[in-house]
Amino acid sequence: MSADPFFLLVAILFSIGLIGVASRKNLFVVYMSIELMLSSVNLLLATLSQVLGDANASVIALLLIGVIAAEAALFLAIITHLYREKRTLDSDKFKNLSKVK
Amino acid sequence: MSSSAITVVIISFTLGTLLALLTIPILVWMERRVASLIQDRIGPNRTNIFGFRLGGIVQSFADVVKLLLKEEYYPAHITTGRWLFMFAPIITFVAALLAFMAIPFADTLNINGEMLRVQPLPIDFGVFWYMAIGAVGVLGVIFGGWMSHNKYALLGAARAGSMVISYELPLGLSILSFIITYNTVDFNVMVHFQTGTALGFLPAWGIFIQPLASIILIIALFAETNRNPFTVAEGESEIVAGYMTEHTAMKFAMYFMGEYVAMNTASAVIITMVFGGYQLPYFATEDLLTHFSTFAVIIMIVLPLFIYGFIKWMQKNNRVKETLSSDGGRAFETRFFTIAFIVMGVVLEFILLYLAFISQSDLERSIYIAVVQVAIFVMKLMLFNLFFIIIRWTLPRFRYDQVQTLGWKYLLPLSLVNIFITAIVVVGASL
């Protein structure tokens, strides 16, 4: 079985995640898109582990799942906090650090 | 794959599906009859097919038919996403059904040198499978609760979700201490570990080796399956019917049946991990195979006694009071089943005679042992389901904050302490 389709899938998933981050304003969708990008990297690692016949990549993928979990916890906490501050899920409203108001 | 392997896989898959699906009406019937008997009532016993009422089991089938034929009704305020509203109960049901599929029903069959697992999904990481799939079921609850656009449903869904998060931890940690003790993630090997004796006189079941972890496991599984005393997600005294408030007809039935399948799965997991699975206490499969004749003779003596007792019980109880004129066909049913049981007993006796004294084939004997083990498994499963039901009709419901307190403040530290003790003992024993 060729590994090509897997690589194509990885590229497409990563791009979809990127599009989601770039074009949506809903904080939850942004968060999920980032998760999706991380997961596509995970799929790439698993594919490489099979392609190269090396279990080390699988271990990295396993660790990455842990990192994704940590990231999810933090991101969700931040979303809850932001929503409590301004009562909105619009990412454009949180510009406290930018010069252009 | 040889033909025997395919046969075993098909048979065990059919067995798993039947055990998961066919126990639903039986469990619903058990729930209603046991509840009524506990409360000094009788319970449903009128529905019949040609006079056969089977103690009232027919009522459950009638209920399912009723729910199937009901109108598919959607509340008018659910405008977008009806498909998800309808799909949510299916997630719960399918997840509970899939989680059941990793349970071994009998010991590994040795057919002409091939080791075949009697397990619907022949996987060797059943514990992980259960933990992974079992948690998916709550997603259906959350989706259904959210899509209802209803305060009570939303509250029920939030309660179910937070309860799963808080009880997944003690569950996982107690399972971890079992994994450390048994040194495996394979259900089948776990059952093998539990054959034989501990301390000389007890069967080496998990509950005697790991009492604290067993209790935490049982409590956490009660909470996972939303059974009493943890029914806060559908606490009808506070939030109408919780997440299933807006669900009607077959959608409700899916939630309802999913709950019973989840309960069945939880019982199966508890039996496999804590109560020795499909094994008879004290006896391993190899012992039964080597002393097959003795075992067969013992069964030949016990079986008629059991059938005699059952027939006596049926004749005493499957009748109406003397004061009543009509018995509604109960006498005929009793006669029919008496004859049927006697014929069944005779046939089984002849099969046992053949296996014990005439045939010397190892294959037939091991298949017979597997059948006996499946029977033992089903008996243990039903006993533990009965325990679930009796607990439901004994205890009142916990308040929601008490549930969370119990999970986070007591079970989590206890299971952590148990892991430390287990690790110290296991490492100390290996030194």
Add this chain to the structure above:
Amino acid sequence: MSQNIKVTKRPTYTLKHALYLPAIAAGVKVTFKHFFKNISDINAVATLRYPEEQPTDITQRYRGLHRLTHRQDGSVACVACFMCATACPSNCIFIEAEERDDGVDEKRPKSFFLDTLECVFCGYCVEACPCDAIRMDTGIFSLTGNKREDFVMDKEQLLSHKGVFSEELSRARF
């Protein structure tokens, strides 16, 4: 004085209570005892097997279906005073009065309808009746029908019901 006061010790919250499990075991023991007792002899359960077994504990004060009583001469005892219809909380009694010209009394009901689907069986009509014309002593507790009209009792139906406890006729002194 203090010797009459019995001091009971308050139960202390011990480890046994904190564990919950002994209490759960005690509860399971109680339920299991009931379960086992009933499963070993189902006919000892006191439940009434209703359609075959009829209730025997319907007392004189049981409020069953209504009836209209008769006078000594067999005519209707009701004088169409509308007391029952006024007292009725669910407005289920509909009376139309007419003049009575046989010299026995002045008024009688031309029609007397009682909608048992609306009736709440409170018995206020019986209390209100000045001449003991309506009673609820028939002992009929189950009322069935195929359509809504079956449940609206007219005068003839109400007169045809028999009382099962006390005397048949009205006790009012006319």
Add this chain to the structure above:
Amino acid sequence: MLDFNTLETIVFSILTLFMVGGSLVMITSKQTIFSAFGFLLAMIALGGMFALLNNRFLSIAQIMVSVGAIVILSMLTILTVNAKEENMPEEKNKFILISISAIIVSPFTFLLYKALTTLPEHFTKMQTINSKVIGSLLFSEWVLPFEILSILLMSAMLGAIIIAKDKLKGENS
């Protein structure tokens, strides 16, 4: 060139359909709950993809962590935040934005794909990577990253609690 096993091809196509479809639902739908559903589909299909790659342990870990923990946690947060219609962002020209960014991103996708295909194209041998291999590697060569990960998880947990907590009672001012 293509030496696909038929069954594997079918499974791969179905899983791809679920993953791409789920992620498209995720980035296009208006309501957050449908996004979460699409995300759930993509995650489950990813677990299936790991199983297709003969990596059972990773597959189970994916289902257990991504679906059993992350998606449920996200759903729970969506439930507790419970944003009303007026609190959601206005995205009138959502689809225009999505298509513009898709056009911008597509060369990058192609580039990524080309870069990845310079790697070995074929699976050397489809061996099953079982939990034993992963476990022994994790606790021998990768033990330091593993420990660092546990510290990361710990700090993430504490950080999440501190961020999401209401203001402390002392500092009401």
